[in-house]
Amino acid sequence: MGSSLSLIASVAILRSSINDFVPQEMQSFLQELASRFTSELTMVISDSHEESKNHLFHALMMYLGSNAFSTSSVPRRITVGKNENIKALAYGLDRNCKIVDTFLGADMKWSYCSEFNSALQYEMKWYELRFHKRHASMVRNKYLPYIIEMAKVIKDQNRVVKFHTTRGGRDGWNFKGINLDHPMTFDTLAMDGNLKQKVIEDLDRFVKGKNYYRKIGKVWKRGYLLYGPPGTGKSSLIAAMANHLNFDIYSLNLSAVSSDSSLESLLLHMSNRSILVVEDIDCSVELQNRQAGDRPSDHDKTPRKPQEKFVTLSGLLNAIDGLLSCCGDERVIVFTTNYKDRIDPALLRAGRMDLHINLSYCTFSTFKQLAETYLDICNHDLFPRIEKLISEVQVSPAEVAGELMKIRNPKSSLEGLCGFLECKREAAKSSAPPTSVPESLEDAPGGV
Numbered sequence: 001m002g003s004s005l006s007l008i009a010s011v012a013i014l015r016s017s018i019n020d021f022v023p024q025e026m027q028s029f030l031q032e033l034a035s036r037f038t039s040e041l042t043m044v045i046s047d048s049h050e051e052s053k054n055h056l057f058h059a060l061m062m063y064l065g066s067n068a069f070s071t072s073s074v075p076r077r078i079t080v081g082k083n084e085n086i087k088a089l090a091y092g093l094d095r096n097c098k099i100v101d102t103f104l105g106a107d108m109k110w111s112y113c114s115e116f117n118s119a120l121q122y123e124m125k126w127y128e129l130r131f132h133k134r135h136a137s138m139v140r141n142k143y144l145p146y147i148i149e150m151a152k153v154i155k156d157q158n159r160v161v162k163f164h165t166t167r168g169g170r171d172g173w174n175f176k177g178i179n180l181d182h183p184m185t186f187d188t189l190a191m192d193g194n195l196k197q198k199v200i201e202d203l204d205r206f207v208k209g210k211n212y213y214r215k216i217g218k219v220w221k222r223g224y225l226l227y228g229p230p231g232t233g234k235s236s237l238i239a240a241m242a243n244h245l246n247f248d249i250y251s252l253n254l255s256a257v258s259s260d261s262s263l264e265s266l267l268l269h270m271s272n273r274s275i276l277v278v279e280d281i282d283c284s285v286e287l288q289n290r291q292a293g294d295r296p297s298d299h300d301k302t303p304r305k306p307q308e309k310f311v312t313l314s315g316l317l318n319a320i321d322g323l324l325s326c327c328g329d330e331r332v333i334v335f336t337t338n339y340k341d342r343i344d345p346a347l348l349r350a351g352r353m354d355l356h357i358n359l360s361y362c363t364f365s366t367f368k369q370l371a372e373t374y375l376d377i378c379n380h381d382l383f384p385r386i387e388k389l390i391s392e393v394q395v396s397p398a399e400v401a402g403e404l405m406k407i408r409n410p411k412s413s414l415e416g417l418c419g420f421l422e423c424k425r426e427a428a429k430s431s432a433p434p435t436s437v438p439e440s441l442e443d444a445p446g447g448v
Contacts, residue, residue: 041133046126056144059151060127064099064110065092066154073100084179086158103143106135156273162248166256166266173250173269180249184239190369190397191233195357198441199237202355203245207330219326223333223352227340228359231396234336237359238277247332248274254281260315267319268327275332276320282342313344321352356442361394370397374404375413382414389421393428 047057068078068091077094093099093112101108109130116123131139162177186200206222213220224241226234242249250270257263270276318324320333335353337343347353362370364387371377403420407413 039132040130041136043129043131043139044126045129046124056148057125057127059148060110061092062090062151062154063147064101064112064127065090066150067101068093068099073098075099085160087160088158090158103146104138106131106138108139108143156246159246161242161246164248164250166251166253173266177248180239180242182239182243184236185243186240188373189233189236189240190366190373190401191237192360192363192366195441199241199355199357200244203241203332206332207245210330218351220329221325221331221333223320223354224335225340225343225348225353225356226334226336226359227356228338229361229394229396230338231398232359232361233397234359235279237357238275238334238336241332241334242275245273245275245332247330249277250274251277251279254278254311254316257311259310260312260319263311263315263319264324267324270328270331272328273330275334277334277336279336280338281335281347282337282339313346317346317352350443354443358442362390362397362400364390366397367400370401370404371410371414374401375408375410377410380410380414382411382418385418386414386421389418389425393421393424395421395424 045057045060046054048054049056065079068075075093075097077097079092079094080089082089093110095112095114098109098111101110111128111130112125113128114123114125129139135143161180163180164173164177166173186196189196191199202222210220226237228234238249241247248271250266252266254263257266267276333353335343335347340348340356348356367386367390368378368383371380371383399420400417403417404413407416
């Protein structure tokens with residue numbers, strides 16, 4: 001043991017002596033000479049590049065940290081931390097630690113280094129990658145791009161979904177947004193028939209379509225129109241979409257935006273991988289259907305001052321589908337309305353609202369999903385009676401859910417729902433109910 005410590009001390013003294021007495025130029029020459037007799041190359045990735053942030057360095061922090069426990073050579077020291085913007089713990093390499101990553105059968109030997117520069121009062125940080133010379137082309141063309149891509153995936157999966165509004169300032173988003181901890185997912189969302197699966201497939205196809213959109217020359221965005229009576233799940237569907245995609249939500253109140261130029265500024269300051277939501281678009285500003293001959297006074301009773309500015313239809317069209325729309329990637333736009341026929345057709349065409357999703361009154365299929373979620377039952381003797389009542393009355397899924405929440409006992413809860421539906425049926429007999437349209441998904445009409 002004593003001899004080992006003596007050897008280590010001797011090596012340390014020798015190294016210090018070399019640094020003190022051998023000129024830096026000679027050290028560099030000797031290192032270069034030695035490199036000619038080795039089969040390995042060393043690549044250095046510092047935390048800054050050309051006086052700006054090195055994105056590859058920060059991608060490495062995420063990539064190597066996520067692989068810290070999955071490689072054959074677990075580092076001796078690992079850093080760990082968490083902040084409010086990520087869901088799970090984040091891991092990383094501590095100073096002077098090493099890790100071996102295997103890519104396409106080749107060993108990639110990483111080490112993390114740092115050194116404090118007392119003159120600049122700055123800590124320099126960098127990664128060193130060592131690999132066999134024959135893998136140089138593969139590292140440059142495949143491995144490093146793979147690290148950047150995987151780091152993006154890791155970051156997107158671990159980020160906390162944020163909710164932004166314009167209420168923090170008339171013409172700007174609130175500064176940081178708030179964490180969106182909405183529990184609604186597609187697993188708990190009650191939607192009729194195959195509509196839910198079709199929406200999920202459409203969203204997944206969009207997220208994976210970056211190269212396809214570039215190939216066909218279109219901006220990487222997707223528009224959805226959600227329409228139907230109140231209480232049919234439009235807001236719940238938006239929350240499920242955000243949780244499924246892990247996208248931030250930007251809730252835009254058009255009546256709080258003072259002009260078309262302010263609207264453009266808001267959209268320019270949205271992040272990528274986000275959902276722009278405009279709820280009740282038919283009554284937020286004067287965007288009524290010109291073909292139907294609507295006047296602002298028909299639906300919007302809000303008085304305006306003579307000199308007051310506001311968003312125009314042409315300004316909104318240009319913002320979501322003009323040249324401005326290319327200033328951002330992977331964005332979803334969602335409009336909601338209770339009255340689709342009040343919206344100008346120019347807003348509804350493909351390229352603006354690509355998919356029209358009709359969320360209608362509760363069907364028996366929707367009720368069964370609600371019963372399974374709220375009461376943990378898939379069948380009951382009262383189901384046939386409820387099926388008959390639902391076919392006779394128009395009731396929203398929100399109303400049904402409200403009744404099921406009142407009592408946890410399945411039998412008592414279903415009996416209460418039957419009584420509620422029977423009361424609605426009796427009340428509806430005195431007046432003719434509006435025509436019920438089943439839930440559906442429609443592609444937007446062609447351009448106009």
